[in-house]
Amino acid sequence: MLKKSSPRAPKLSTSSGIFHLGLAFLLGRVRLLQGHPQCLDYGPPFQPPLHLDFCSDYESFGCCDQHKDRRLAARYRDIMDYLDLRGHAQCGGYIKDILCQECSPYAAHLYDAENPQTPLRNLPGLCADYCSAFHSNCHSAISLLTNDRRLRETHDKDGAHFCHLLNLPDKDYCFPNVLRNDHLNRNLGVVAQDHRGCLQLCLAEVANGLRNPVSMVHAGDGTHRFFVAEQVGVVWVYLPDGSHLEQPFLDLKNLVLTTPWVGDERGFLGLAFHPRFRHNRKFYIYYSCLGRKKVEKIRISEMKISRADPNKADPKSERVILEIEEPASNHNGGQLLFGVDGYLYIFTGDGGQAGDPFGKFGNAQNKSSLLGKVLRIDVNRAGSEGKRYRVPRDNPFVAEPGAHPAVYAYGIRNMWRCAVDRGDPITHQGRGRMFCGDVGQNRFEEIDIIVKGGNYGWRAKEGFQCYDRKLCHNASLNDIPPIYAYGHAVGKSVTGGYVYRGCESPNLNGLYIFGDFMSGRLMALQEDKKTKKWKKRDICLGDTESCAFPGLINTYSKFIISFAEDESGELYFLATSYPSAYVPHGSVYKFVDPSRRAPPGKCKYKAVPVKTRSKRVQFRPLAKTVLDLLKEQSEKAARKFSNATSASRPDRTSSQKGPSEKPASSTRSSRKTFRGPGAKKRARGWSPGPQGRRMRWKTQSSRVRTSAPRSRAGRGLPEPLLSGWLVGGRARGEPPRH
Secondary structure, eight states: SSSSSSSOOOOOOOOOOOOOHEEEEEEEHOOOOOOOSSOOSSSSBOOOOOOOOSSGGGGSSSOOOOHHHHHHHHHHHHHTTOOOHHHHHHHHHHHHHHHHGSTTHHHHHHOOSSSTSSSSSOOOOOHHHHHHHHHHHHHGGGGHHHHHHHHHTTTTOOOHHHHHHHSSSSSSSBBBBHHHHHHTHHHHHHTOOOTTTEEEEEEEEOOOOOOOOEEEEOOOSSSSSEEETTTSSSSEEEOOSOEESSSSSSEOOOOOOOOOOTTOOOSEEEEEEEEEHHHEEEEEEEEEOGGGGOOEEEEEEEBBBOOOOOBBHHHHHHHHEEEOOOOOSSSSOEEEOOOOEEESEOOOOOOOSOOSSSSTTOOTOOOTTTTTTEEEEBBTOOTTTTTTSSOOOTTTTTTSSOOOTEEEOOOOOOEEEEOOOOTTTTOOTTTTEEEEEESSSSSSEEEEOOTOBOOOOOTTEEEEESSSSHHHOOOOOOOOOOEEEEETOOOOSEEEEEOOOOOOOOGGGTTTEEETTOOEEEEEEOOOOOOOOOOEEEEOOOOOOTTTTTTOOOOOEEEEEEEOOOOOEEEEEESSSOOOOOOOOEEEEEEEOOBBBOOOTOOOOOOOOOOOOOEOOOOHHHHSSHHHHHHHHHHHHHHHHHHHHHHSOOOOTOOOOSSOOOOOOOOOTTTTTOOOTSSSSSOOOOOOOOOOOOOOOOOOOOOOOOOOOOOOOOOOOGGGGGGGOOEEEEEEEOOOOO
C-alpha cells in the first residue's frame, strides 16, 4: 500500500506520547470531566467566517478556521504522497476523517485536551468498530499519522492493542459516535441551558481587593485601559495586560462623604469620560460631600488628566458643574453618561427616606426639583448666570413654567446603574437606547428605557402597580411603564446592566444583562423584535462541565454593585462579599459564554500605547478556577486510590532480594512537552482575560459571602446579623437596601 519505503513522513510532527495514564484513569474513574465542546487551544468552538474546503463537515461550527483547514489539507496531501493508488482508495477517507477531528467541536475531548495540565493524545479517540476497520485496512499508514512509538509498533500486529490505546472511556464521545449523538449535537453552539431554562455562563476574575467598586469605565481613547472607582473616592487604572498601577488615578477620600457603615449609600458614585477625551483630557465625577453648615450634597464636577502623567488626574483641575442638596442620606443616584448626542446625562435619586415624602407630590413628580430626575446638560458651553453648563434647546421642559430646564425625564426613585446601548455591530439597531435599573420601595424592582420627557411613575407607581393610589389614578400621570419588573421574592435592589454588544461571545449579542444587589441573582432580558416585548431569562453560572476551561470560575461574591463594559464591548460586573465602603472584598468579573466564541483573530485589537510612571502591579487571582478545583479533586482521588491500593498489597519484607522494578512510565519524555497533533509547537491557548500568577489559599474559600446588605436608610446593621449570610445562597431575613 505504501509506495515509498519511508518509516515516517518528515513533514509530520507529533508529540512523544499519548496521554498520562494515571491522571486519565483517575479522571475517568471519578467522572470529574465530562466531554463538552472545546477546541485544542482550550477555548470554546466557533462558527468559521469562511467556507472550509477540506474539513467541510465542520464549516458551520467547530474548531477550524480557513487557515487551519488549509494546513490540515496540506498535511493530508503529504501523507497521501506516500500511498499508492490502492492506498488512496482504501485509506483516503479514514485519514481525512482522523485529521479533521482537530476541527470537531469536541476536539479537546477526542485528544484528552480538556485540561491544559495533561498531555495530548497523538491521534483522536476512535470508536472500537471504526478503529478496528481502520487498522485492518490501513495499518501500514499509522506510521504516517503519528511518531508515537507505541502506536507505530502496533501497525503490523493485532489491532486490538492499537484500538485499546485510542480508546475513550465514554463511548458517546469517540469518533464517529460523537457525530451521531443527537443529545450532544442538538443545541450545539447556542447558549447552554439547564433543565429550568437558566442560561449557563461562566466568569473570569479580572480584579480583586477593591473597596466597594461602584463603577468601571473606559476612556474611549484606544488605550483599552479601564478605570475602577471605589466608593471611598479612589479610582484605579487597569491596563490591557491585566495589571493595575500602584498609584491611584484619583484620590478624593478627603472630599467624599461616606462611612464604614454596612449599606451606606453615599460616596463616590459616578465617573464618565468626555467623548472627546483624547483631545480635551476631560472627565466628570459624581460624589457625596458636605457643604456649609454640614449640609449633605451631591456634586458633579469636571476634571482633567495631568499633562505630566496620562494615568493621573490633575487634582487642581476640579470645576464644580452642579451641586444639589440631599435631604436624606440615601437615594443618592450616581450615574453619569454621555449619550450619542454628546450631552451629559445625570441620574439623581428622589432625596431619600421612604415613599418620597417631600412636598405635595414628592420630588420625583415635581419638575422644579432636580431630585428624582434624569438631567441633560451641555458641558461644552457655558450657560447664563455663571453656570458652567448650557441647557440644550431641545430639552423637553425648557418652555414649561416652573420646570427646571435641565430636566430630561422624571418620576424616578433611585436609578442605580444605567447604560447606553452601542447598537447591533452590523445593523446598528438599538444604538443610543438608554437602559436603567430603578430601585423599588417595598414590592417591585424595575428596568426602564429612558426617553425624552418620560414620566417613570414614582411615587404614583412602583413597577406596574400603584404605590400612591391618589396619584396613581390621576388622569394626567401619563407614565411610561417599565420594560420589566420583578417582585421581592426574586430580589430587593436592582442593579442595572448593559446590552451585550461585544465580539468574544456572539451568542450574547442583544441580551440586556443585569442583576440584583441583595439576592445576588444575575438575569437577562431578550427583546422580541416583532412584538417589542422583553422576556426575562435567568443566568445561572455553568456547572463544572460547562466551565472547565482555563481561567474560568463559576462562583462570585454575592453583592452585585455595578456592571461595566470595556472599550471592546465585553461585559463585566463588580461585586463584593461585604458591602462596606472601607472593606477590600470587592472583585471584578468578566462574562464568558462557554458554548461559543468568536473565530480566532476576529476580536484582536491593537491598544494605543500609554506611558506609565507608576509601578505596575501584576494581577493575582484569588478565586479558584474550575480546573483548579478539578485538579484538587483528582489529587484527592489519587491519594485515596493510592492508599487503597497500598492497603490491599501484602507487605514485602526486606529479605526479598532482586532488582527493583521501575514503574511503568508514560511514553511522554517530559510533562513540559505540550505538542498538539500535527503541530511542531503548541499554539498559545485561548484566554478569557488577563491571567496572572495564581495565589494559593491557605484559609477558607474566597467564595464565602459573609456579609450584610445595604439598608434603605443608610444605617449599618448590627454585627450579629452578619452571621446570616450563606455561601452562594439566599440570605435569611434580608432587609431592603434603599
